[in-house]
Amino acid sequence: MVTIKDIAAQLGVSASTVGRALADDPRISGAMKQRVQEVAVELGYVANRAARMMRGVSSKLVGLIVPDIRNTFYSTIAHSLSKCLEPEGYQLMLSETDDDRLVELRHVRELVSVNVAGMILVPSAKPLPEMVRLLKSVRHVQLLRELHSLGGQRFGMDDRRAIELGVEHLIELGHRRIAYIGPTEDLSTGAARLEGYRHALKAVNAWSAELEVCGAPTQGAFGAEALRRLVALKHPPSALVLGGVQHTQGVLDECIALGLQVPEHLSVVGFGDEPGFRWWNGGLTTINVPVSEMATSCGLWFLHQLQQPTNDMPRYRSVSAPTLVLRSSTRALDAPVKRRTRNSANA
Structure with missing residues (x-):
């Protein structure tokens, strides 16, 4: 490896002068600093990070x-x-x-x-x-x-408010059997999102424990499995709110696999606003996170x-603050399907 001594030998100066120039020491002239930098680049010099650490210098x-x-x-x-x-x-x-x-x-x-x-x-x-x-x-x-x-x-x-936005939107459309698939409560985000879901539904006396399904946020397969579980209930939900991006992707894939029509059979509010969500089935209504x-x-x-x-x-x-992006994956309960032609956002 090229060392400071190699640069010094090339320039005919001391190693301490080169070291100070590389460290941008004010005692070294600008002209010398430029010469040192030029030779360092020419020789392929790379600073020894380990040596800097031994001197107590924090890395970049x-x-x-x-x-x-x-x-x-x-x-x-x-x-x-x-x-x-x-x-x-x-x-x-x-x-x-x-x-x-x-x-x-x-x-x-x-x-x-x-x-x-x-x-x-x-x-x-x-x-x-x-x-x-x-x-x-x-x-x-x-x-x-x-x-x-x-x-x-x-x-x-505001994770709690994020899910409240989705649930309140569905409540305004007349839904009461609203399910939720999201992260587990052991995560701070999961606990807050679940709290938002429960709070919004309890406000209209519509909360049901059987409609909550929580699992690992990194597994899209869990979202698909949770959807199958929910649609198999004796009284399946009419609407669904998602609490994670991976869960949303798993659910959308499973809707296609099951032949589940959205929003005819199930109104869906996703989480996150991936590029693909904007055109999925005419556009996914979703909770947008300003990541x-x-x-x-x-x-x-x-x-x-x-x-x-x-x-x-x-x-x-x-x-x-999260926002709710309104598209065509949600509709009023028992209302005829009327697909939107343009996307709109509602804070």
């Missing part, structure tokens, strides 16, 4: 820990965060846990070992105690989900914290 790496990169929520988050961090010289490192807390711990250990500048994470439901302790040594912020044991910094959405905006706000705030001289993180909670 920021860890992003998410459950499932197949979920476009997380790919969108990764893209938005990367665009926020790049202009300031930070690089995003992506880790996927599949909500396995042992995998989560391993990733956190590795990120701490390379002295990352900070971490942005979507935590599992019950992180291991060692993982919680490790996070106390590094700047971090929670995204989407929230665990009080991990600190008071979180960027998320990109949320991630950008998180990235800009976190970048500001990384540039502070102290590792102390202030408590900060940002809650984004």
